[in-house]
Amino acid sequence: DAGITQSPRHKVTETGTPVTLRCHQTENHRYMYWYRQDPGHGLRLIHYSYGVKDTDKGEVSDGYSVSRSKTEDFLLTLESATSSQTSVYFCAISTGRATEQYFGPGTRLTVT
Amino acid sequence: GESVGLHLPTLSVQEGDNSIINCAYSNSASDYFIWYKQESGKGPQFIIDIRSNMDKRQGQRVTVLLNKTVKHLSLQIAATQPGDSAVYFCAESTGNQFYFGTGTSLTVIP
Numbered sequence: 001d002a003g004i005t006q007s008p009r010h011k012v013t014e015t016g017t018p019v020t021l022r023c024h025q026t027e028n029h030r031y032m033y034w035y036r037q038d039p040g041h042g043l044r045l046i047h048y049s050y051g052v053k054d055t056d057k058g059e060v061s062d063g064y065s066v067s068r069s070k071t072e073d074f075l076l077t078l079e080s081a082t083s084s085q086t087s088v089y090f091c092a093i094s095t096g097r098a099t100e101q102y103f104g105p106g107t108r109l110t111v112t
Numbered sequence: 113g114e115s116v117g118l119h120l121p122t123l124s125v126q127e128g129d130n131s132i133i134n135c136a137y138s139n140s141a142s143d144y145f146i147w148y149k150q151e152s153g154k155g156p157q158f159i160i161d162i163r164s165n166m167d168k169r170q171g172q173r174v175t176v177l178l179n180k181t182v183k184h185l186s187l188q189i190a191a192t193q194p195g196d197s198a199v200y201f202c203a204e205s206t207g208n209q210f211y212f213g214t215g216t217s218l219t220v221i222p
Contacts, residue, residue, distance in 0.1 A: 031208075035212075042203075042212030045210065048208065100158050100161055101158070101203075101210065103155035105155050
């Protein structure tokens, strides 16, 4: 998976609790992305980062926040998890804009 | 081809035959396209990409064709093998963000 790890790989949490997912890369790529994947939908972008401390919103950013304090780490936080956030979350990296993206193995999150 | 419905389009091919998977993209300003393969329980795997200044690009056993006039992308897999069984989807980009199709499920019959 191109030097990308995600943790945890599986998580079950209760509605209203905070959750943080971590993406770690060893490729020193500038861009990092968080997507969610749900049945009936293609991958949808939540947030992305184009450098340390530089982030922007994607098409489904409501209810999510991100942080990137180091090149290699990109954190996704659900401040107060809801059942609609049950999904598989993928992190991706790329060297620049409009270049090939490489994906991590995913995190399956279930909010009960 | 790709669909936004609940059920993935499916394609079944005999081992050794060629496969063609289609994708209709939405934004005429998109200038970069990628095909991905996703196996069950895994992250998407990059297959091949193409920029809008090209009509065709070839890789190992794969070819991507781009028709900008009708906003259509296709992936051709030569001599399909059982290991090619997976979901395939395309992505389009105009810059920092990518938009993904829902995918086509390819089954290779031995």
